[in-house]
């Protein structure tokens with residue numbers, strides 16, 4: 191079995207130059223739109239002005255970024271743990287599955303922005319309602335992906351386990367859960383981006399700190415550069431959290447990544 | 462006399478029927494099949510596709526309950542999944558995140574076997590099946606034949622007295638399959654395990670077995686039992702050339718042709 195081994199840094203450059211070029215192109219278009227006066231400056235600030243503001247107001251933004259990140263991560267972790275537990279219960283018990291599914295679906299379908307004010311009424315203006323909204327947003331993809339993962343286990347593998355006599359706990363720990371991890375990670379990646387949205391939505395509804403609050407304030411003051419800066423920071427937080435999970439997946443599931451990598455290499459070789 | 466025979470048998474299938482009930486219809490997969498397998502015997506099972514061969518092995522392992530009749534394994538009636546067997550499926554069914562060696566050791570971990578003892582035994586089996594050098598390879602880095610060898614090692618790790626194999630070499634090319642046959646025959650002679658092998662290859666069924674059970678179309682009943690009169694140590698090419706081999710395979714081919722012809 192010969193593996194295609196590439197220098198990791200060269201691999202990184204190879205993988206990132208296309209998205210980097212696209213990003214640069216977007217910035218260039220943005221710059222052109224504002225520089226040519228196609229759109230009024232108070233509607234869309236120039237990239238120079240936006241990034242200048244980012245640099246100037248860094249310490250102000252940093253504090254709010256920290257608040258939003260904290261709410262997001264806390265919400266994401268709670269959603270992850272709860273989501274996995276609920277999924278396990280659903281997979282192992284028909285009753286739990288048939289009972290929980292409609293409720294889950296119902297909770298998922300309700301627009302979070304519509305119930306967020308309720309949480310403010312119940313929990314006040316602190317970080318709690320934001321975390322709750324983040325949990326609600328992130329929970330569903332975790333449950334669905336974990337259920338799919340746990341059910342995706344080969345029935346023959348489970349039959350084999352039955353002849354080995356390890357009992358349900360060992361079967362879960364050694365076979366079922368590891369087999370579900372690729373699905374779980376896919377769900378977690380979706381969940382973390384939704385958790386960011388959840389935290390910001392929570393801040394929109396009632397808050398005096400966090401990036402959602404920054405954007406709302408900027409909006410009220412017609413301060414579009416600050417609004418853009420806030421948006422950029424939120425996106426960066428989301429992207430960084432996503433990449434962190436991607437890295438964790440690669441470290442925890444090297445077998446999965448390498449298989450996927452092999453498939454990609456073959457595809458590229460064919461194309 | 463029959464009582465003593467049953468006491469002695471490793472596997473005793475007694476008047477067993479299996480019916481599957483689905484939404485549309487009731488399917489009788491196996492009808493009143495009886496079969497005794499002596500300790501240390503190698504029995505092949507052949508029959509048309511869908512006749513109930515896999516079902517038969519699942520009955521013996523306790524993964525499936527008979528609708529009527531009883532199955533006795535190593536002196537006790539089969540009531541649920543049995544742990545005193547080794548099972549090899551058509552697909553290797555390996556855990557893709559575990560190396561070849563750790564896939565074999567899964568058997569020991571699930572059973573809570575002594576780990577030093579298990580590791581020693583795993584190394585022995587790896588050596589015996591020619592997997593040396595690939596202990597640490599992940600399943601996707603192994604060829605189909607190697608994966609199947611890993612599955613075989615895993616099934617033998619706990620030294621089961623009965624080994625059940627369901628078309629273990631079905632996915633292999635002809636040459637690898639022959640090599641695996643020779644290896645399996647040697648392993649069987651060395652370990653003295655009782656083996657029940659389901660296969661679609663008539664040559665394989667005769668080369669490996671003491672007896673070949675030919676089943677009919679569904680619902681499966683035992684069509685005929687062919688005694689294979691070949692020497693214990695079987696050189697592959699020489700065995701193929703023997704008249705006993707030719708007559709046994711011809712007879713089975715006839716029976717299977719007739720069994721399919723009835724449809």
Ligand SMILES: Nc1ncnc2c1ncn2[C@@H]1O[C@H](COP(=O)(O)OP(=O)(O)OP(=O)(O)O)[C@@H](O)[C@H]1O
Pocket residue numbers: 481482483488490508509510511512513514515516517679
């Ligand atoms: N769980 C099940 N539910 C309903 N019918 C089943 C089930 N399992 C098997 N059958 C039916 O029982 C019959 C025998 O199945 P089995 O898998 O034992 O066949 P087989 O002899 O192993 O076939 P093959 O050689 O193709 O593997 C088939 O007709 C199949 O459709």
Ligand SMILES: [Mg+2]
Pocket residue numbers: 514515516627
């Ligand atoms: Mg079958």
